[in-house]
Amino acid sequence: MSRLTRRGLLGTTAVLGVGLVAAPHVLRAQTRPKVVVIGGGAGGATVAKYVARDSKGAIEVALVEPKETYTTCFYSNLYLAGWRSLESITHRYVNLVEKYGVIHYRDMAVDVDTGKKVVRLASGRELPYDKLVVAPGIDFRFDTIEGYDEAASMDMPHAYQAGEQTALLRTQLEAMEDGGTVVIAPPPNPYRCPPGPYERTSLIANYLKKTKPKSKILVCDSKDKFSKQALFQDAWQRYYDGMIEWIPGELGGRVVKVDTKAMTVTLEGGDVIKASVANIIPAQKAGWIAHRAGLANDSGWCPIDPDSMASTVAQDVYVLGDASIASKMPKSGFAANSQAKVVAMDIRHQLLGDKRFPARYRNTCWSSVADNDAVKVGASYKAGETQIEVVDKFISQVDEPPEVRAQTRAEADAWYDSITQDMFA
Ligand SMILES: Cc1cc2nc3c(=O)[nH]c(=O)nc-3n(C[C@H](O)[C@H](O)[C@H](O)COP(=O)(O)OP(=O)(O)OC[C@H]3O[C@@H](n4cnc5c(N)ncnc54)[C@H](O)[C@@H]3O)c2cc1C
Structure with a gap:
Protein backbone atom coordinates (compact mmCIF):
# COMPACT_ATOMS: atom_id res chain seq x y z
CA MET A 1 0.00 0.00 0.00
CA SER A 2 1.45 3.41 -0.89
CA ARG A 3 2.07 5.94 1.83
CA LEU A 4 -0.45 8.36 0.35
CA THR A 5 -3.18 5.72 0.35
CA ARG A 6 -2.33 4.66 3.87
CA ARG A 7 -2.59 8.22 5.13
CA GLY A 8 -6.26 8.52 4.19
CA LEU A 9 -7.52 5.70 6.33
CA LEU A 10 -8.92 7.24 9.49
CA GLY A 11 -12.56 6.42 10.03
CA THR A 12 -15.19 6.32 12.73
CA THR A 13 -14.68 4.24 15.84
CA ALA A 14 -16.18 1.06 17.16
CA VAL A 15 -15.97 -0.92 20.36
CA LEU A 16 -14.78 -4.39 19.47
CA GLY A 17 -15.43 -6.34 22.66
CA VAL A 18 -14.07 -6.41 26.17
CA GLY A 19 -10.58 -5.02 26.48
CA LEU A 20 -10.18 -3.81 22.90
CA VAL A 21 -11.34 -0.56 21.38
CA ALA A 22 -10.44 0.35 17.81
CA ALA A 23 -11.28 2.30 14.72
CA PRO A 24 -12.72 -0.10 12.05
CA HIS A 25 -10.09 0.68 9.40
CA VAL A 26 -7.46 -0.82 11.67
CA LEU A 27 -8.69 -4.35 11.02
CA ARG A 28 -8.42 -3.94 7.25
CA ALA A 29 -5.13 -2.16 7.07
CA GLN A 30 -2.86 -5.07 7.83
CA THR A 31 0.12 -3.73 5.91
CA ARG A 32 0.63 -0.51 7.79
CA PRO A 33 3.80 -0.41 9.91
CA LYS A 34 2.99 -1.27 13.51
CA VAL A 35 4.00 0.63 16.63
CA VAL A 36 3.24 -0.90 20.01
CA VAL A 37 3.37 1.35 23.08
CA ILE A 38 3.56 -0.27 26.52
CA GLY A 39 2.11 2.04 29.19
CA GLY A 40 -0.45 4.81 28.77
CA GLY A 41 1.02 7.32 31.22
CA ALA A 42 2.60 10.72 30.63
CA GLY A 43 5.12 9.31 28.15
CA GLY A 44 3.16 6.49 26.51
CA ALA A 45 -0.09 8.39 25.95
CA THR A 46 1.80 11.28 24.35
CA VAL A 47 3.81 9.09 21.99
CA ALA A 48 0.72 7.07 20.98
CA LYS A 49 -1.22 10.25 20.21
CA TYR A 50 1.60 11.99 18.33
CA VAL A 51 2.52 8.99 16.13
CA ALA A 52 -1.12 8.25 15.27
CA ARG A 53 -2.09 11.88 14.74
CA ASP A 54 0.94 13.03 12.78
CA SER A 55 1.13 9.93 10.57
CA LYS A 56 -2.57 10.47 9.76
CA GLY A 57 -3.29 6.78 10.04
CA ALA A 58 -0.26 5.63 8.03
CA ILE A 59 1.13 3.90 11.12
CA GLU A 60 -0.95 1.49 13.21
CA VAL A 61 -0.55 2.41 16.88
CA ALA A 62 -1.45 -0.07 19.62
CA LEU A 63 -1.44 1.18 23.20
CA VAL A 64 -1.18 -1.52 25.87
CA GLU A 65 -2.49 -0.15 29.17
CA PRO A 66 -4.63 -2.16 31.59
CA LYS A 67 -6.37 0.81 33.16
CA GLU A 68 -9.46 2.50 31.75
CA THR A 69 -8.40 5.88 33.13
CA TYR A 70 -5.11 7.48 34.14
CA THR A 71 -4.80 9.47 37.35
CA THR A 72 -1.81 11.80 37.23
CA CYS A 73 0.77 11.74 39.99
CA PHE A 74 1.36 15.36 39.04
CA TYR A 75 -1.13 17.44 41.01
CA SER A 76 -1.89 14.49 43.30
CA ASN A 77 -0.34 16.49 46.15
CA LEU A 78 -2.98 19.17 45.53
CA TYR A 79 -5.60 16.47 45.97
CA LEU A 80 -3.96 15.50 49.29
CA ALA A 81 -4.24 19.14 50.37
CA GLY A 82 -7.96 19.10 49.55
CA TRP A 83 -7.49 21.61 46.74
CA ARG A 84 -8.43 19.31 43.85
CA SER A 85 -10.77 16.35 43.42
CA LEU A 86 -9.44 12.99 42.24
CA GLU A 87 -11.75 13.26 39.20
CA SER A 88 -10.08 16.50 38.16
CA ILE A 89 -6.72 14.72 37.85
CA THR A 90 -8.11 11.60 36.12
CA HIS A 91 -8.10 11.30 32.33
CA ARG A 92 -9.56 8.93 29.74
CA TYR A 93 -8.14 7.34 26.58
CA VAL A 94 -11.30 7.90 24.54
CA ASN A 95 -9.83 10.75 22.43
CA LEU A 96 -6.74 8.75 21.56
CA VAL A 97 -9.01 6.00 20.23
CA GLU A 98 -11.78 8.03 18.64
CA LYS A 99 -9.88 11.05 17.30
CA TYR A 100 -6.55 9.50 16.36
CA GLY A 101 -7.31 5.81 15.75
CA VAL A 102 -5.08 4.42 18.50
CA ILE A 103 -6.03 0.82 19.41
CA HIS A 104 -6.25 0.56 23.18
CA TYR A 105 -5.62 -2.95 24.52
CA ARG A 106 -6.85 -2.92 28.11
CA ASP A 107 -4.30 -5.53 29.03
CA MET A 108 -0.92 -5.99 30.67
CA ALA A 109 2.25 -6.60 28.64
CA VAL A 110 3.86 -9.64 30.29
CA ASP A 111 6.71 -10.41 27.92
CA VAL A 112 8.66 -8.97 25.02
CA ASP A 113 10.66 -10.92 22.47
CA THR A 114 12.96 -8.26 21.05
CA GLY A 115 14.43 -10.80 18.60
CA LYS A 116 11.09 -11.80 17.03
CA LYS A 117 9.68 -8.29 17.69
CA VAL A 118 6.55 -9.46 19.50
CA VAL A 119 4.85 -8.28 22.72
CA ARG A 120 2.86 -10.87 24.66
CA LEU A 121 -0.14 -9.72 26.71
CA ALA A 122 -1.61 -11.26 29.87
CA SER A 123 -4.63 -12.40 27.83
CA GLY A 124 -2.31 -14.49 25.65
CA ARG A 125 -2.65 -12.18 22.63
CA GLU A 126 0.59 -11.47 20.76
CA LEU A 127 1.28 -8.10 19.17
CA PRO A 128 3.99 -7.95 16.49
CA TYR A 129 5.72 -4.60 16.07
CA ASP A 130 8.02 -2.69 13.76
CA LYS A 131 8.83 -0.24 16.57
CA LEU A 132 8.19 -0.73 20.26
CA VAL A 133 7.93 2.04 22.86
CA VAL A 134 8.36 0.97 26.48
CA ALA A 135 6.99 3.55 28.96
CA PRO A 136 5.93 1.62 32.09
CA GLY A 137 7.01 4.20 34.68
CA ILE A 138 8.42 2.92 37.96
CA ASP A 139 8.29 -0.07 40.25
CA PHE A 140 9.45 -0.21 43.85
CA ARG A 141 12.43 -1.94 45.43
CA PHE A 142 10.40 -3.60 48.12
CA ASP A 143 13.50 -5.30 49.57
CA THR A 144 15.03 -2.07 50.88
CA ILE A 145 12.90 -1.44 54.01
CA GLU A 146 12.28 -4.34 56.41
CA ALA A 283 13.58 3.15 46.47
CA GLN A 284 12.60 2.75 42.83
CA LYS A 285 13.52 1.09 39.53
CA ALA A 286 12.13 0.95 35.99
CA GLY A 287 8.74 -0.77 35.62
CA TRP A 288 9.19 -4.57 35.70
CA ILE A 289 8.30 -5.16 32.04
CA ALA A 290 11.43 -3.19 31.10
CA HIS A 291 13.47 -5.66 33.17
CA ARG A 292 11.59 -8.61 31.71
CA ALA A 293 12.40 -7.31 28.21
CA GLY A 294 16.09 -7.10 29.16
CA LEU A 295 16.21 -3.32 28.65
CA ALA A 296 17.49 -2.30 32.12
CA ASN A 297 21.11 -2.36 33.26
CA ASP A 298 22.52 -2.95 36.75
CA SER A 299 21.31 0.47 37.90
CA GLY A 300 17.70 -0.78 37.54
CA TRP A 301 16.97 1.78 34.79
CA CYS A 302 17.16 1.64 30.98
CA PRO A 303 20.05 3.15 29.00
CA ILE A 304 19.05 5.15 25.90
CA ASP A 305 20.55 7.02 22.95
CA PRO A 306 20.31 10.71 23.97
CA ASP A 307 19.34 11.78 20.44
CA SER A 308 16.29 9.54 20.07
CA MET A 309 15.49 7.74 23.38
CA ALA A 310 16.15 4.47 21.48
CA SER A 311 17.28 1.64 23.73
CA THR A 312 21.02 1.01 23.54
CA VAL A 313 20.31 -2.65 24.34
CA ALA A 314 17.63 -3.74 21.82
CA GLN A 315 16.95 -2.69 18.25
CA ASP A 316 13.71 -0.95 17.23
CA VAL A 317 12.84 -0.31 20.88
CA TYR A 318 12.54 3.05 22.63
CA VAL A 319 12.36 3.62 26.38
CA LEU A 320 11.04 6.91 27.69
CA GLY A 321 9.80 8.58 30.82
CA ASP A 322 10.74 7.48 34.31
CA ALA A 323 12.02 4.06 33.19
CA SER A 324 14.83 5.57 31.10
CA ILE A 325 18.23 6.89 32.12
CA ALA A 326 17.81 10.43 30.83
CA SER A 327 20.89 11.59 32.81
CA LYS A 328 20.41 15.28 33.63
CA MET A 329 16.64 15.25 32.99
CA PRO A 330 14.60 14.51 36.12
CA LYS A 331 11.93 11.81 36.13
CA SER A 332 8.89 14.01 35.57
CA GLY A 333 5.66 14.09 33.59
CA PHE A 334 6.87 17.16 31.72
CA ALA A 335 10.12 15.34 30.80
CA ALA A 336 8.25 12.19 29.70
CA ASN A 337 5.94 14.28 27.49
CA SER A 338 8.92 16.09 25.97
CA GLN A 339 10.83 12.83 25.34
CA ALA A 340 7.71 11.30 23.76
CA LYS A 341 7.70 13.95 21.04
CA VAL A 342 11.32 13.15 20.14
CA VAL A 343 10.42 9.44 19.99
CA ALA A 344 7.35 10.12 17.82
CA MET A 345 9.46 12.20 15.43
CA ASP A 346 12.12 9.48 15.20
CA ILE A 347 9.51 6.77 14.58
CA ARG A 348 7.87 8.73 11.76
CA HIS A 349 11.30 9.41 10.28
CA GLN A 350 12.25 5.74 10.40
CA LEU A 351 8.94 4.30 9.22
CA LEU A 352 7.69 6.97 6.82
CA GLY A 353 10.79 8.99 5.95
CA ASP A 354 9.34 12.15 7.56
CA LYS A 355 11.75 14.98 8.40
CA ARG A 356 13.72 14.71 11.61
CA PHE A 357 15.40 17.44 13.69
CA PRO A 358 18.10 17.16 16.39
CA ALA A 359 16.54 16.20 19.71
CA ARG A 360 15.59 19.04 22.07
CA TYR A 361 13.99 18.44 25.45
CA ARG A 362 12.44 20.65 28.13
CA ASN A 363 11.31 20.34 31.70
CA THR A 364 9.82 22.53 34.42
CA CYS A 365 8.77 21.25 37.82
CA TRP A 366 6.37 23.53 39.69
CA SER A 367 5.83 22.89 43.39
CA SER A 368 3.04 24.48 45.40
CA VAL A 369 4.09 25.37 48.93
CA ALA A 370 1.05 27.30 50.23
CA ASP A 371 -2.34 28.58 49.02
CA ASN A 372 -1.00 31.33 46.81
CA ASP A 373 2.65 30.40 46.61
CA ALA A 374 4.50 28.10 44.22
CA VAL A 375 8.14 27.73 43.15
CA LYS A 376 9.66 26.22 40.02
CA VAL A 377 12.85 24.76 38.61
CA GLY A 378 13.45 23.98 34.97
CA ALA A 379 15.86 23.56 32.09
CA SER A 380 16.17 22.91 28.38
CA TYR A 381 18.33 20.06 27.10
CA LYS A 382 20.04 18.69 24.02
CA ALA A 383 21.59 15.38 23.05
CA GLY A 384 25.27 15.19 23.95
CA GLU A 385 27.68 12.49 22.77
CA THR A 386 26.71 9.98 25.42
CA GLN A 387 23.98 11.62 27.47
CA ILE A 388 21.28 14.30 27.56
CA GLU A 389 22.91 17.62 28.50
CA VAL A 390 21.60 20.86 30.00
CA VAL A 391 21.50 23.87 27.65
CA ASP A 392 20.17 26.40 30.17
CA LYS A 393 18.32 26.31 33.46
CA PHE A 394 16.40 28.46 35.95
CA ILE A 395 15.07 28.26 39.51
CA SER A 396 12.81 30.42 41.72
CA GLN A 397 14.52 32.60 44.34
CA VAL A 398 13.91 32.60 48.10
CA ASP A 399 13.28 36.35 48.32
CA GLU A 400 10.79 36.69 45.45
CA PRO A 401 7.83 39.05 46.05
CA PRO A 402 4.40 37.48 46.76
CA GLU A 403 3.06 38.57 43.32
CA VAL A 404 5.74 36.49 41.58
CA ARG A 405 4.87 33.46 43.70
CA ALA A 406 1.16 33.93 43.03
CA GLN A 407 1.90 34.13 39.33
CA THR A 408 3.96 30.92 39.54
CA ARG A 409 0.96 29.21 41.21
CA ALA A 410 -1.28 30.34 38.34
CA GLU A 411 1.34 29.19 35.80
CA ALA A 412 1.33 25.73 37.38
CA ASP A 413 -2.44 25.43 36.94
CA ALA A 414 -2.18 26.54 33.32
CA TRP A 415 0.62 24.01 32.74
CA TYR A 416 -1.45 21.18 34.22
CA ASP A 417 -4.39 21.95 31.94
CA SER A 418 -2.29 22.29 28.81
CA ILE A 419 -0.07 19.24 29.32
CA THR A 420 -2.96 16.91 30.10
CA GLN A 421 -4.73 18.24 26.96
CA ASP A 422 -1.55 17.58 25.03
CA MET A 423 -1.52 13.98 26.28
CA PHE A 424 -5.18 13.00 26.24
CA ALA A 425 -7.27 15.47 24.17
C1 LIG B 1 3.58 13.07 44.18
C2 LIG B 1 4.06 13.30 42.78
C3 LIG B 1 4.01 14.55 42.24
C4 LIG B 1 4.47 14.76 40.94
N1 LIG B 1 4.42 16.03 40.42
C5 LIG B 1 4.88 16.26 39.17
C6 LIG B 1 4.81 17.56 38.62
O1 LIG B 1 4.34 18.51 39.24
N2 LIG B 1 5.27 17.73 37.35
C7 LIG B 1 5.77 16.70 36.61
O2 LIG B 1 6.14 16.93 35.47
N3 LIG B 1 5.85 15.45 37.12
C8 LIG B 1 5.42 15.19 38.37
N4 LIG B 1 5.48 13.93 38.89
C9 LIG B 1 6.19 12.85 38.13
C10 LIG B 1 5.33 12.20 37.06
O3 LIG B 1 4.11 11.71 37.60
C11 LIG B 1 6.08 11.02 36.42
O4 LIG B 1 7.40 11.40 36.15
C12 LIG B 1 5.41 10.61 35.11
O5 LIG B 1 4.12 10.10 35.41
C13 LIG B 1 6.23 9.58 34.37
O6 LIG B 1 5.57 9.19 33.21
P1 LIG B 1 5.77 7.71 32.63
O7 LIG B 1 4.98 7.69 31.36
O8 LIG B 1 7.19 7.36 32.60
O9 LIG B 1 5.11 6.76 33.73
P2 LIG B 1 3.58 6.73 34.26
O10 LIG B 1 2.95 8.06 34.10
O11 LIG B 1 3.62 6.12 35.61
O12 LIG B 1 2.83 5.73 33.28
C14 LIG B 1 3.19 4.37 33.24
C15 LIG B 1 1.96 3.60 32.75
O13 LIG B 1 2.38 2.30 32.34
C16 LIG B 1 1.42 1.36 32.73
N5 LIG B 1 2.11 0.06 32.79
C17 LIG B 1 3.10 -0.32 33.63
N6 LIG B 1 3.49 -1.57 33.36
C18 LIG B 1 2.74 -2.00 32.32
C19 LIG B 1 2.67 -3.22 31.58
N7 LIG B 1 3.47 -4.25 31.87
N8 LIG B 1 1.78 -3.32 30.58
C20 LIG B 1 0.96 -2.28 30.28
N9 LIG B 1 0.97 -1.09 30.94
C21 LIG B 1 1.86 -0.97 31.94
C22 LIG B 1 0.90 1.87 34.06
O14 LIG B 1 -0.40 1.38 34.33
C23 LIG B 1 0.93 3.39 33.85
O15 LIG B 1 -0.32 3.88 33.41
C24 LIG B 1 4.99 13.68 40.18
C25 LIG B 1 5.03 12.41 40.73
C26 LIG B 1 4.56 12.21 42.03
C27 LIG B 1 4.57 10.82 42.60
Missing part, protein backbone atom coordinates in the same frame (compact mmCIF):
# COMPACT_ATOMS: atom_id res chain seq x y z
CA GLY A 147 8.55 -5.04 56.71
CA TYR A 148 7.58 -2.85 53.76
CA ASP A 149 6.09 -4.68 50.77
CA GLU A 150 3.04 -4.30 48.55
CA ALA A 151 0.71 -5.53 51.33
CA ALA A 152 2.25 -3.06 53.80
CA SER A 153 1.56 -0.24 51.33
CA MET A 154 -2.16 -0.75 52.04
CA ASP A 155 -1.50 0.40 55.65
CA MET A 156 1.37 2.78 54.98
CA PRO A 157 0.70 4.06 51.44
CA HIS A 158 3.50 5.24 49.19
CA ALA A 159 1.00 7.16 47.03
CA TYR A 160 3.71 7.28 44.37
CA GLN A 161 1.57 5.57 41.72
CA ALA A 162 -1.55 7.68 41.62
CA GLY A 163 -5.13 6.48 42.07
CA GLU A 164 -6.05 4.04 44.81
CA GLN A 165 -2.87 4.74 46.80
CA THR A 166 -3.37 8.51 46.73
CA ALA A 167 -7.01 8.17 47.80
CA LEU A 168 -5.92 5.91 50.66
CA LEU A 169 -3.40 8.44 51.95
CA ARG A 170 -5.99 11.22 51.81
CA THR A 171 -8.53 9.08 53.70
CA GLN A 172 -5.95 8.39 56.42
CA LEU A 173 -5.13 12.09 56.74
CA GLU A 174 -8.83 12.90 57.05
CA ALA A 175 -9.31 10.24 59.74
CA MET A 176 -6.24 11.28 61.75
CA GLU A 177 -6.67 12.93 65.13
CA ASP A 178 -5.54 16.52 65.78
CA GLY A 179 -2.12 16.26 67.41
CA GLY A 180 -1.11 13.15 65.43
CA THR A 181 2.23 12.52 63.73
CA VAL A 182 2.56 12.09 59.97
CA VAL A 183 5.78 10.37 58.88
CA ILE A 184 6.90 11.03 55.31
CA ALA A 185 9.82 8.90 54.09
CA PRO A 186 11.28 10.22 50.79
CA PRO A 187 13.22 7.68 48.71
CA PRO A 188 16.93 7.66 47.80
CA ASN A 189 18.01 8.99 44.37
CA PRO A 190 17.17 8.48 41.59
CA TYR A 191 13.40 8.52 41.85
CA ARG A 192 10.19 9.87 40.30
CA CYS A 193 9.72 13.65 40.74
CA PRO A 194 12.63 14.86 42.91
CA PRO A 195 10.61 17.68 44.57
CA GLY A 196 7.48 15.46 44.95
CA PRO A 197 7.92 14.37 48.59
CA TYR A 198 8.72 17.93 49.69
CA GLU A 199 5.78 19.49 47.85
CA ARG A 200 3.73 16.76 49.53
CA THR A 201 5.15 17.75 52.93
CA SER A 202 4.17 21.38 52.28
CA LEU A 203 0.64 20.56 51.13
CA ILE A 204 -0.10 18.04 53.89
CA ALA A 205 1.07 20.74 56.32
CA ASN A 206 -1.27 23.17 54.56
CA TYR A 207 -4.19 20.78 55.13
CA LEU A 208 -3.22 20.03 58.76
CA LYS A 209 -2.73 23.69 59.65
CA LYS A 210 -6.32 24.39 58.57
CA THR A 211 -7.91 21.30 60.12
CA LYS A 212 -5.63 19.71 62.78
CA PRO A 213 -3.13 22.40 63.78
CA LYS A 214 -1.60 20.50 66.72
CA SER A 215 -0.28 17.80 64.36
CA LYS A 216 3.36 17.28 63.34
CA ILE A 217 5.10 16.06 60.20
CA LEU A 218 8.40 14.17 60.44
CA VAL A 219 10.27 13.90 57.15
CA CYS A 220 12.56 10.90 57.62
CA ASP A 221 14.97 11.15 54.72
CA SER A 222 17.59 8.85 53.28
CA LYS A 223 19.29 11.85 51.69
CA ASP A 224 21.29 14.83 53.02
CA LYS A 225 19.94 17.33 50.51
CA PHE A 226 16.99 17.57 48.17
CA SER A 227 15.55 19.42 45.19
CA LYS A 228 14.65 23.12 45.77
CA GLN A 229 15.69 22.62 49.40
CA ALA A 230 16.25 26.29 50.30
CA LEU A 231 12.88 27.21 48.76
CA PHE A 232 10.99 24.48 50.61
CA GLN A 233 12.66 25.11 53.95
CA ASP A 234 12.01 28.84 53.66
CA ALA A 235 8.31 28.12 52.97
CA TRP A 236 8.08 25.62 55.84
CA GLN A 237 9.39 28.24 58.23
CA ARG A 238 7.16 31.03 56.91
CA TYR A 239 3.91 29.06 56.67
CA TYR A 240 4.16 26.03 58.94
CA ASP A 241 6.66 27.03 61.64
CA GLY A 242 7.13 24.27 64.22
CA MET A 243 4.98 21.76 62.34
CA ILE A 244 7.60 20.13 60.09
CA GLU A 245 10.85 18.47 61.15
CA TRP A 246 13.25 17.16 58.47
CA ILE A 247 15.71 14.47 59.59
CA PRO A 248 18.45 14.01 56.95
CA GLY A 249 20.21 10.72 56.26
CA GLU A 250 23.43 11.90 57.94
CA LEU A 251 21.47 12.31 61.20
CA GLY A 252 20.05 8.79 60.93
CA GLY A 253 16.81 9.76 59.16
CA ARG A 254 16.64 6.80 56.75
CA VAL A 255 13.73 4.44 57.45
CA VAL A 256 15.09 0.89 57.82
CA LYS A 257 12.05 -0.94 59.19
CA VAL A 258 8.29 -0.58 59.55
CA ASP A 259 5.69 -2.42 61.62
CA THR A 260 2.27 -1.84 60.11
CA LYS A 261 0.39 -3.43 63.06
CA ALA A 262 2.08 -1.24 65.66
CA MET A 263 2.23 1.67 63.13
CA THR A 264 5.89 2.23 63.99
CA VAL A 265 8.77 3.35 61.81
CA THR A 266 12.37 2.58 62.79
CA LEU A 267 15.10 4.96 61.66
CA GLU A 268 18.73 4.10 60.92
CA GLY A 269 19.70 6.27 63.88
CA GLY A 270 17.73 3.90 66.17
CA ASP A 271 14.65 6.04 66.87
CA VAL A 272 11.31 4.22 66.74
CA ILE A 273 8.48 6.59 65.81
CA LYS A 274 4.81 5.88 66.41
CA ALA A 275 2.98 7.27 63.38
CA SER A 276 -0.66 8.25 62.98
CA VAL A 277 -0.12 8.20 59.21
CA ALA A 278 3.01 6.85 57.50
CA ASN A 279 3.74 7.73 53.88
CA ILE A 280 6.61 5.40 53.03
CA ILE A 281 8.09 5.94 49.56
CA PRO A 282 10.61 3.17 48.85
